[in-house]
Structures are given as C-alpha cells and as structure tokens.
Amino acid sequence: VTVYSESKGWAKVKANGKDGHVSTKYLSTTKPGTGSTAVTPEKTTTKYVNVSSGTLNMRKSGSESASIVAKLSKGTEVTVYSESKGWAKIKANGQDGYVSTDYLSTTKPGTDSKPSIP
Structure with missing residues (x-):
C-alpha cells in the first residue's frame, strides 16, 4: 500500500x-x-522455451486439445507457477497459459549460429 x-x-x-x-x-x-x-504468494521459477524447431504452443489449459493462446519461440523466458502431470502453468509475454514441461529448460538455450532464412 x-x-x-x-x-x-x-x-x-x-x-x-x-x-x-x-x-x-x-x-x-x-x-x-x-x-x-x-x-x-505462489513460488515461481524462471525457465526458457527449448524447442528444436518451430514454436511451442501455449494453451488455455493443460490439455493437448485446449485452444492455443500463443506461440512461443525458442529462448522465450517464461515464469512457471506450477507443474503437474507434464504440464506447466506459466506466464509468457504478459499472458497466462500452459505448456508441456518437456519443452522447458532451466538454462537459456543457445541460439543457432546460422541466420534463419526468411
């Protein structure tokens, strides 16, 4: 206050x-x-999106069938609120959603040295 x-x-x-x-x-x-x-308050941790290619779908709930809220690129910093049954409740780019814990890393993944071709 x-x-x-x-x-x-x-x-x-x-x-x-x-x-x-x-x-x-x-x-x-x-x-x-x-x-x-x-x-x-909930204890949060910072993690990073670690996908080998493409983007990671952030969903409305912890389900493969849930609607996609946003697409997160490799190296995106996310705030993890909780993890359960292979899903992480996160905040990324000002939005809340869920992602698979398989694609989160505690260290920021290195960016490829080759520039991406548009």
Whole structure:
C-alpha cells in the first residue's frame, strides 16, 4: 500500500487504486515473511522455451486439445507457477497459459549460429 499520512493510529492509504484508512498496527515497512496467517504468494521459477524447431504452443489449459493462446519461440523466458502431470502453468509475454514441461529448460538455450532464412 502507499501511505499518505499517519495520525492517531490510522494511516491514509492507497491500495488497488482506491483510497482509504487502515490501522497502522497492521502495516509494516518490510514485506512480511511466511507467517502462518499471511497468504503466501505462489513460488515461481524462471525457465526458457527449448524447442528444436518451430514454436511451442501455449494453451488455455493443460490439455493437448485446449485452444492455443500463443506461440512461443525458442529462448522465450517464461515464469512457471506450477507443474503437474507434464504440464506447466506459466506466464509468457504478459499472458497466462500452459505448456508441456518437456519443452522447458532451466538454462537459456543457445541460439543457432546460422541466420534463419526468411
């Protein structure tokens, strides 16, 4: 939250685009750790698209029959939220979707030395 002012135990704040007041006892200058009451964000990892040729289809859900949301080229950096049953829930180029974990690599694949022919 953005704190505008504090007075008598209350803080005038902006959060999620709205202005309001909250008790200062529930504010911290540091991001809280994984307390038992805090909602912890999903742990994400960064991986890279590693296809030998062509592009990798990012799908709406973890299924071969799901519609294609985007096509990702080799070396595209993706944020992996979770992996299950051979599918990874990812964010790439600002979009969420699913890709096969077979085509993700923890290291950025080298680009071919030969220029691609248009």
